[in-house]
């Protein structure tokens with residue numbers, strides 16, 4: 251499974267802002283979330299490497315070491331995102347090359363609606379830079395986060411138009 | 415549960431044939447309603463089964479398994495159980511056999527069969543647990559439990575599912591009839607044109623039959639338009655009647671499996687419409703969805719409410735759809751038949767034929783990221799709300815599907831298509847459908 255999902259999407263040209271890795275967690279099979287995030291992030295001017303669903307932590311680490319992404323976006327909706335997220339961030343942060351790489355997680359991370367505050371704090375103290383739980387304003391706050399990344403300062407080729 | 419059928423004594427030793435049971439209760443305008451219910455806590459699981467049994471509807475029970483069990487990570491399931499973290503389903507491999515026996519004890523009987531629903535391309539441990547527990551009904555398929563469920567190669571899934579069918583049919587020598595339901599009617603949950611769903615459902619039922627299963631059911635997941643869905647289920651029935659070597663088959667309708675409405679009225683009307691689809695097509699069983707679908711795992715009470723709502727919706731008098739005629743030569747039937755025949759002609763062994771079909775793009779599921787899916791087909795929702803082929807890639811449908819202009823896919827365009835049903839049902843005025851006699 252790799253970056254190129256759609257022959258007809260705008261993945262082909264290099265956009266200049268760097269690479270974002272999009273990935274599911276080890277137990278999560280959902281992919282519509284990943285496809286959506288890939289398209290959205292490409293529209294912001296990044297190249298996306300989409301690792302697909304059910305990604306073991308070792309594979310995620312290896313891919314990140316290879317691609318040296320500007321950002322890693324973890325998405326999970328099956329309700330195990332909190333548990334799987336804690337496992338994977340330990341492995342990511344254990345790699346000396348990925349200590350400072352921005353890594354965020356989002357989606358439906360628990361099975362009972364939104365996580366309690368303690369749980370999302372734990373994700374942050376375990377090493378995630380931000381947590382985006384599914385809600386009406388999730389995507390907008392993600393845009394804000396993206397706009398604050400160092401890579402966002404790179405000017406874009408004129409063709410990219412962002413639509414929400 | 416209806417009390418009007420004679421009850422035989424509890425049959426933990428020899429459970430009833432799930433297929434036979436559903437065919438005797440559902441069809442001809444009435445449905446057997448079933449939840450997608452699974453909790454990691456055995457107490458809660460047992461309570462859920464009791465509540466399902468007691469619901470004011472004809473019901474069967476479900477053990478829906480959690481994601482760790484599905485991907486074979488029993489260690490992670492064990493950690494969660496030890497740390498008291500709730501899972502999204504029942505970890506049947508981790509819980510000792512005695513625990514699951516207790517969960518089922520006195521509940522599963524000849525009036526209340528229980529099915530295991532998972533979603534695994536590597537289900538050997540799951541089947542071993544089922545056989546140990548005399549649990550003789552489950553669902554799946556080599557294609558439908560592989561492509562939408564992760565990264566296991568299709569070849570491995572075909573091999574695993576062949577082995578599991580063989581393990582499952584060993585129950586026959588104990589006098590127990592194993593039942594398998596295809597999940598092929600639900601590829602990716604949404605945006606897969608109905609003819610592909612029908613074709614994969616039929617092919618998986620044939621795969622089961624070729625491996626010795628004598629009691630099967632074929633699924634179809636509600637899509638974007640009721641008329642098109644009726645056409646699809648008629649096509650499914652026609653192809654099963656033509657091709658399946660057993661009479662012991664029935665149709666199960668899945669209430670919408672894509673982005674679900676967020677309002678209560680939207681959820682209920684969509685579920686009601688799935689029940690009406692079943693009535694209009696003579697489908698015997700309906701798997702329900704609850705008002706919590708868009709947000710989280712539903713509670714027991716929400717499941718019961720959905721079961722009862724589905725049951726009540728079948729009593730709504732809607733003669734215009736009740737009178738659906740045999741749509742024997744519809745577009746959906748022709749497309750589905752062309753797909754099925756093209757695959758069957760590829761190889762005398764159906765497992766091999768399925769592998770070749772995906773390699774050559776004869777079967778190709780829109781938006782499916784799995785490496786063994788060609789990924790050249792596309793779908794779109796037309797002005798009437800019908801789900802159509804936008805691109806057919808190498809599907810053997812060139813003679814049946816008009817060429818359309820390809821659209822560039824954007825995140826907002828994709829989300830628009832994904833949320834078509836949600837929008838339609840959330841926006842509809844919250845008029846409660848009048849329940850007739």
Ligand code: B12
Nearest residue numbers: 278279280281282325329356357361603673674707710711
């Ligand atoms: C389609 C679907 C499926 C398909 C998936 C096919 C595929 N390969 O993708 C099938 C049928 C196979 C499936 C299977 C399962 N599913 Co499912 N599925 C859905 C469903 C109906 C729609 C999901 C969808 O298409 N969304 C479209 C995308 C675009 O939206 P999204 O996923 O919500 O993501 C949005 C946001 O969350 C956000 N987002 C997501 N991630 C991130 C990350 C970041 C950083 C940011 C900023 C934003 C963000 O962006 C998106 C756009 O707003 C949902 C319920 C619903 N939403 O209506 C259930 C649902 C997600 N499934 C669920 C479950 C539990 C499962 C199963 C475990 C079966 C089960 N026990 O019921 C299995 C999964 C097995 C596994 N190993 O994981 C639960 C999860 C419960 C929870 N979290 O509490 C849900 C919510 C249904 C429910 N209420 O029970 N499923």
